[in-house]
Amino acid sequence: MSPRPKSLHFVLAAGGTGGHMVPAHALGLELIARGHRVALVTDERGAKIPNLFDGVQTHVLPAGRIAGGPIGWAKAGRAIWEGRDMARRLYDTFRPAAVIGFGGYPAMPAMLAAFADKVPTAVHEQNAVLGRVNRFIAGQVDRIFTAYPEIAKLRPRHEGKVRLVGNPVRDVVLSLRDQPFPALTEDGVFRVLVTGGSQGATVLSEVVPDGLGLLPVNFRRRMQVTQQCRPEGIEAVRARYAALEIPADLATYLPDLPDRLGWAHLVIARAGASTIAELTVAGRPAILVPLPTAMDDHQTANVRELVAAGGARSIPQSRFTPVELAKQMQKLALEPGALVNAAARAKSCGRPDATRAMAEALEEMVGLRAVRPEEQAA
């Protein structure tokens, strides 16, 4: 056991989607539990996500999106510069030992300020493809934490600073790992969780109810659905499930999603990085529909490992129809043993140690603890 490190300050900088904020939050709690102090830098959206970072000092920075031609770039440049100055003022008083970026545009000014102030830096890449902001600053940071091994292969020149840790998930998701897969009986309830990531997904509202409606009636009668819907589609989804007589609990956001995950026999979802991390930590089989417009098609890249392991099926959005969904559900849910087998395979892809590994590597980076020999070899 290494000696207890002294308390330091860490700044976490994350764009405002759940995909960036959830792993930042998990790391933040771990650092606080280890006796450190944490400040969060994000945008307006990130500061409003319910139940995250309550009690942690939060700073909203202007963040420019690099898009829209020369006028857009000039506007973005001004916002980033202004954000960088604000971050430097924060660092003057907060004195961070390191600044850790989780991607997204608000991370950019925080990282630029850290470079200017010569504060040690790290980024965490949740996806199987390096995101735009992370790619831009990869050459300058001290560590690149990744969730997928592909990143080191794609960027050989950064290999020495890449650490494969996985995606940090909430403790309540971690606790699901020790629980058995929910009992499945031929006449028992079959529970389905449908989620489109932190912003929801219209295509799931349009296709899933009709797809479930095509399943054999004796199976449909046993089904219970929890579905996260976009607000504009929620009433149509409610009406469709009522017509199909499938009990469905609908919400635009599920703050208790981890409990619902523990409850579910099958998940139908987008392929955001945290969703996949949660499925693999908990060990839940899934049918995934990667978002086709995700930057560099990163959601398609995210599903590869899990699909190859047999823990999920992936359907490209262009082929995601009620008939295709029903077909895949029959294979996964109605063939004896297939679901439990897929659950075990999903679990084999989990990296439940991500948060602790990342916190330890950060402490090592700022010189608080020695690297153990087995870590050096990893």
Ligand SMILES: CC(=O)N[C@H]1[C@@H](OP(=O)(O)OP(=O)(O)OC[C@H]2O[C@@H](n3ccc(=O)[nH]c3=O)[C@H](O)[C@@H]2O)O[C@H](CO)[C@@H](O)[C@@H]1O
């Ligand atoms: C639309 C988009 O660009 N999505 C990107 C965004 O993630 P996005 O936020 O869409 O999706 P993720 O799957 O990564 O994360 C969603 C998180 O929100 C939580 N959740 C979701 C719905 C809900 O009702 N309740 C709830 O708690 C999930 O449990 C999960 O922890 O960043 C990820 C990480 O860079 C990327 O992989 C995604 O492609």
